[in-house]
Amino acid sequence: MAVYTDVAADELADFLKQYDLGELLSYKGIAEGVENSNFLLHTSKGSFILTLYEKRVAKNDLPFFLALMTHLAEHGINCPLPVKARDGKALRELSGRPAAIITFLEGVWPRKPNATHCAGVGEALAKMHLAGADFAVRRANALSVSGWRPLFDAASDRADEVQPGLRAFLAAELDYLSSGVWPSDLPEGVIHADLFNDNAFFLGDQLSGIIDFTFACNDMLAYDVAICLNAWCFEPDHSFNVTKARAFLNAYGRVRKLSQAEEAALPLLARGAAIRFLLTRLVDWLNVPPGALVKPKDPLEYVRKLRFHQSVTSVRDYGLIPSGLVA
Numbered sequence: 001m002a003v004y005t006d007v008a009a010d011e012l013a014d015f016l017k018q019y020d021l022g023e024l025l026s027y028k029g030i031a032e033g034v035e036n037s038n039f040l041l042h043t044s045k046g047s048f049i050l051t052l053y054e055k056r057v058a059k060n061d062l063p064f065f066l067a068l069m070t071h072l073a074e075h076g077i078n079c080p081l082p083v084k085a086r087d088g089k090a091l092r093e094l095s096g097r098p099a100a101i102i103t104f105l106e107g108v109w110p111r112k113p114n115a116t117h118c119a120g121v122g123e124a125l126a127k128m129h130l131a132g133a134d135f136a137v138r139r140a141n142a143l144s145v146s147g148w149r150p151l152f153d154a155a156s157d158r159a160d161e162v163q164p165g166l167r168a169f170l171a172a173e174l175d176y177l178s179s180g181v182w183p184s185d186l187p188e189g190v191i192h193a194d195l196f197n198d199n200a201f202f203l204g205d206q207l208s209g210i211i212d213f214t215f216a217c218n219d220m221l222a223y224d225v226a227i228c229l230n231a232w233c234f235e236p237d238h239s240f241n242v243t244k245a246r247a248f249l250n251a252y253g254r255v256r257k258l259s260q261a262e263e264a265a266l267p268l269l270a271r272g273a274a275i276r277f278l279l280t281r282l283v284d285w286l287n288v289p290p291g292a293l294v295k296p297k298d299p300l301e302y303v304r305k306l307r308f309h310q311s312v313t314s315v316r317d318y319g320l321i322p323s324g325l326v327a
């Protein structure tokens with residue numbers, strides 16, 4: 001459950017007076033997510049999500065996220081829209097945190113994703129990549145290679161408390177990934193960077209929309225593919241599900257074809273994507289703020305994923321026939 005900052009009812013009612021959203025009927029903290037404090041609001045005009053931006057989000061980046069959601073929604077991507085207050089501004093402050101209200105998206109995220117869900121996400125991710133092509137605002141990825149070392153430094157002293165040998169494992173992988181092997185010449189654009197199953201909503205097997213753009217940034221499009229491969233294509237026992245990977249990658253490729261270079265880089269990008277989430281989870285695991293209603297996510301899940309990608313040599317292992325080869 002993620003509520004780091006609580007909001008009192010009278011404070012919220014006052015806050016809502018700045019909007020044209022009617023009267024507050026009820027609100028509650030949302031028992032999901034780990035990054036920000038989220039509340040579901042019911043007003044006389046409908047349902048909305050209130051987000052109070054916390055820890056990892058730099059205030060300067062918030063206009064990027066809000067403008068991106070608006071841009072994507074205007075380009076046919078089903079995602080929440082920031083709600084503007086009467087003064088025309090969506091970004092405000094509440095309980096000492098930057099805050100915004102966004103529209104409520106119908107659907108539920110899949111607790112047990114199947115290959116059809118994976119295909120839906122592949123298609124949506126590729127459409128998002130195309131829709132972001134003419135988004136003019138830029139935001140560098142603060143959690144790419146150069147951002148991993150500070151996370152490691154923040155957690156390394158206590159890493160072995162979580163799993164013996166974890167510190168050395170992470171140090172070796174970081175050394176490898178920062179030794180000049182990380183790609184720099186693949187197609188770039190706006191990436192979601194956190195399209196996990198709790199950020200993709202479905203009605204039945206049909207994707208109804210995507211949420212949570214608080215890690216969105218400019219980076220390699222194939223890196224976003226690698227993040228999803230990790231998030232969607234492993235089983236609860238941490239084995240890789242090649243059927244789901246094939247469904248995801250083929251659906252992505254039908255909308256935006258991966259180049260040969262992008263395909264070839266996938267194992268490396270998936271290693272990077274694995275260590276990025278391993279490290280943020282590890283830091284969070286070791287630093288739960290006292291009193292916060294949050295269930296930190298398991299960093300060790302990503303150790304197993306990382307080991308899998310270390311053993312991959314070809315996209316065939318992901319269920320793909322390499323481009324340029326006849327089936």
Ligand SMILES: Nc1ncnc2c1ncn2[C@@H]1O[C@H](COP(=O)(O)OP(=O)(O)O)[C@@H](O)[C@H]1O
Nearest residue numbers: 030032033034035036049080103104105211212
């Ligand atoms: N626009 C939305 N419509 C419906 N539910 C939402 C919306 N945004 C967030 N939620 C709910 O809040 C939860 C946490 O939101 P999320 O943005 O993932 O959290 P965080 O800000 O911590 O990353 C989601 O899993 C979902 O249940």
Ligand SMILES: N[C@@H](CCOP(=O)(O)O)C(=O)O
Nearest residue numbers: 033034035196212277281297
């Ligand atoms: N997806 C991340 C955690 C942050 O995302 P949220 O949407 O759950 O707040 C992970 O799984 O480590």
